[in-house]
Amino acid sequence: MAITRRHLLQGGAAAAMAPALGLPPGAPAISSAYAQSAAGEPAFRHALSLFGEVKYPAGFKRFDYVNPEAPKGGIVRQIQIGTFDNFNLVVAGVKGSLAAGVQLIYESLMTQSLDEVSTEYGELAEAVSHPEDFAWVIYRLRREAKWHDGNPVTPDDVIFSLNAFKQHHPQYSAYYRHVVKAEKVGDRDIKFSFDAPGNRELPLIVGQLTILPKHWWEGTDSEGRKRDIAATTLEKPLGSGAYRIKEFVPGRTFTLERVKDHWGRDSSTNVGRNNFDELRLEYFRDSTVALEAFKGDQVDWRTENSAKNWATAYDFPAVNDKRVLLEEFPNRSxxxxxxxxxxxxxxxxxxxxxxxxxxxxxxxxxxxxxxxxxxxxxxxxxxxxxxxxxxxxxxxxxxxxxxxxxxxxxxxxxxxxxxxxxxxxxxxxxxxxxxxxxxxxxxxxxxxxxxxxxxxxxxxxxxxxxxxxxxxxxxxxxxxxxxxxxxxxxxxxxxxxxxxxxxxxxxxxxxxxxxxxxxxxxxxxxxxxxxxxxxxxxxxxxxxxxxxxxxxxxxxxxxxxxxxxxxxxxxxxxxxxxxxxxxxxxxWNYPKVRTARWDRFGRPSELPKYGQSAFPSLWWFDADKAARNGRRS
Known part of the structure; x- marks a missing residue:
């Protein structure tokens, strides 16, 4: 199981590199319990886990580690080193430089729990079924899952996405090469068949597939030109996730805005998450300049990867008077x-x-x-x-x-x-x-x-x-x-x-x-x-x-x-x-994630064991703290 795309922008060692763009998504394997339906076929279930039972039962309301009363609103500004000239995930790592965070406009079939090892629950999918030998898997889409334009997410979108990544992205092509067939087997059901039985990870590997809108990619842009899934683009893509692209300046800044009428805002895996109205990435070519921008209150949160900086660079007035907080989070994941x-x-x-x-x-x-x-x-x-x-x-x-x-x-x-x-x-x-x-x-x-x-x-x-x-x-x-x-x-x-x-x-x-x-x-x-x-x-x-x-x-x-x-x-x-x-x-390695933040945010009283800092996914904008520290939104 690789480090998943879902925790980009959540701080920590993985996020510091995440922009490890184009890396294959992670994929925990399957529970060893195999219930069967009355007809003798493998039963559908709401979650999958590696060699064990899942913590949250079917119909659970929320994850234990979220604050269901977390307020929505505010802006968080974060640092990204490098540049970008592309929003197309399919060619990331092959052509252009992908904008970090663009993954958050999309969703996958499953999403990971942060207080269990390798356990996932339905996101776009409401249920999943596979046989004991892992030779195939069927995912059933949620009836309510919709793209931001109001169109439903369909099996055709899932099949299109798999084929696009396999055809145009060398890493994904290798990652999904054991998926030999994807077919629609019901109004909302997609069956993935594998080249051989026994590979426990394959059902969840396809469950981590980023789902793209077929109708959008096969359509035309505002100037009437046919879109090309094999080319880079700076046209704002259509997504289904909790965020969409608001505005950007290529290579300089990139802003996502919360979709307030998002189809899944009240789903069990989203309650207490995605609390900021805007996620803004400020791009810097040089990490030294980025640090100075943080000191100058141009960004709110910084994950520090330099031991020298951690020891010497944070002795400035805002730290001394506690407007900027320094905190280390253990990396257990x-x-x-x-x-x-x-x-x-x-x-x-x-x-x-x-x-x-x-x-x-x-x-x-x-x-x-x-x-x-x-x-x-x-x-x-x-x-x-x-x-x-x-x-x-x-x-x-x-x-x-x-x-x-x-x-x-x-x-x-x-x-x-x-x-x-x-x-x-x-x-x-x-x-x-x-x-x-x-x-x-x-x-x-x-x-x-x-x-x-x-x-x-x-x-x-x-x-x-x-x-x-x-x-x-x-x-x-x-x-x-x-x-x-x-x-x-x-x-x-x-x-x-x-x-x-x-x-x-x-x-x-x-x-x-x-x-x-x-x-x-x-x-x-x-x-x-x-x-x-x-x-x-x-x-x-x-x-x-x-x-x-x-x-x-x-x-x-x-x-x-x-x-x-x-x-x-x-x-x-x-x-x-x-x-x-x-x-x-x-x-060398360091067992903790070093962070610095302007004191404008709230978080759950107990963060998940495998969530590191889980910023900004589980955090929220605290208006009272922000007012005391010179910002109102």
Whole structure:
């Protein structure tokens, strides 16, 4: 299950990257309880969950974590880094730069509960049915579900949406490739058939599909031109969600307004949510300028990703007199791998000994001390921060799973717990660099005239550290001297976001900083992160270029897990194999979400366990607080 689109703009680590635009939506799997109708067919139900029972019964009134009396109104202004020139989700990640937040004008068949792991309830759909072997699923649409133009949401819209994403979006095409057929089987029923039984996630993967209006996309615009689902657009799209686009200036500002007569405003999954009249995104090219805009009261909420800023940048009058509040929220809903990602399509990174050597050159401990104020810990797992992270030596079910691929994985998987090199002192750094040179020599390199070269050809070893965020240059520049001490020719380059995206899509880079958020229930999205087919798919999240048969087998083992214990064991096995192939130089993680906000908002007394800050979805505008702090709307 990937991090879902539904919590964009809700703060936290996922939202900080979310604008991870074009990422496949998450998809928890199916409950192990299989009621049957009187006719012997699988019964329809209101919710689905991973390997267990759901918390909220059919007909429930609201989620426990919302305030049903939350007032509606007010404006919230948030920060977005980068630019945008597109509102079409179907080509996001392939063409143009999608406007962050445009997802909120749409809805999916199901929506996620924030106080349960991998549990979803009907949104556009009122009921769902599937057989025990997960070979197909039927969704029944709500009769009252409507587009903003008043037309009903139909099975044709659902089928059109699936086909559009599969045809025009490489990531979604891979994500939904096991859905071989979608057909209308009733006035409000859509049946999705899968290529094989046994994949527990598939019913909910299609349940997370963003539904688009077929009649709008197949129509014409105000100038009589036929719309093209395969092209970027800045025409305001038609949606069915709680918000619609109000106004925008391309690349600068983007405003959503609450649909006051929204068809689902009183549904059980919407009560107490979507309380702001307007959600406004202010775009900035530079995070430093964005911080100054926050200090100047040009935006209301900020998620702080910089340890330096958190330690030094919030000593200004509005903080001291409590008009601006600083708060950290625990992140219980996801883990992450953040790293220097090596493009192993390039010859110099094909040997895992070279990749491991680069890790020995990275002195995280000194960097943490000098520029991060000691706030971070080193990442040592692709599922860092969750119970899914591997540790020690493999045992029990995990060991059994790994035995099936023993001949295809590094022997250290079975004999050594994975650890990152530890620096932080001159002695440790010298020892690490010696080990790095030893590994590079084994891989066919040697130092000549203080330059690392290929022993056979004499070609110099060179790499470029590429980024799009100027604030990250200091991290790359810290890493650069250590690499140069090995004789590597290193350049650091920061380019604009559009150029950066284009270079990623064409695999035109050596080393970039990337991150892969992981849910508590990983599944089919792992194919898109690390699977061999995704390595050649432009715009996929397999930016490293991994083509490893053992990794592919372990991904399938994870996807077809029979229960929670089996899922955990398979995930740890996958984690261990990814680590010992040294595809990345792991960076750091922080277990909390740092936030700063102007004190103008209210929130439920107890936020959901897996909702992080859940801003702005569960919060509301507090007129009294706002009046005291210089704003009335």
């Amino acid at each position: 996801s883990g992450i791998m953040q790293a220097f990602a090596l493009n192993i399509r390039r010859d110099q990174f094909k040997d895992p000994r070279v990749r491991r050597a680069l890790n020995f050159a990275f002195d995280f401990e000194e960097m943490n001390k000098q520029i991060f104020f000691g706030q971070y810990k080193r990442i040592s797992s692709y599922f860092d921060g969750t119970e899914l992270a591997s540790s020690g030596l493999p045992q029990g079910a995990e060991l059994e799973i790994l035995e099936a691929v023993r001949a295809e994985v590094p022997p250290e998987v079975f004999t050594k717990p994975y650890t990152n090199p530890v620096g932080g002192s001159p002695e440790a750094v010298r020892e690490n660099l010696r080990e790095a040179l030893r590994l590079l020599k084994e891989a066919g390199y040697e130092v000549r005239e203080r330059r690392l070269v290929d022993s056979k050809t004499g070609a110099p070893f060179a790499l470029e550290l590429l980024g799009a965020d100027p604030s990250f240059e200091r991290v790359m520049l810290f890493f650069k001297p250590s690499l140069e001490r090995l004789g590597i020719n290193v350049s650091v380059r920061t380019i604009d976001p559009t150029q950066y995206e284009n270079r990623l899509r064409s695999w035109d880079f050596d080393v970039v900083v990337s991150s892969w958020p992981e849910s508590l229930s990983p599944g089919n999205e792992q194919r898109e992160f690390w699977g061999s087919p995704a390595a050649d798919m432009a715009g996929s999240r397999n930016i490293i270029g991994i083509k490893n048969p053992a990794v592919d087998k372990l991904i399938e083992r994870l996807i077809y897990a029979k229960g929670r214990d089996d899922l955990v064991a398979a995930t740890r096995a996958l984690d261990r194999v990814l680590l010992w192939n040294h595809y990345v130089v792991p960076q």
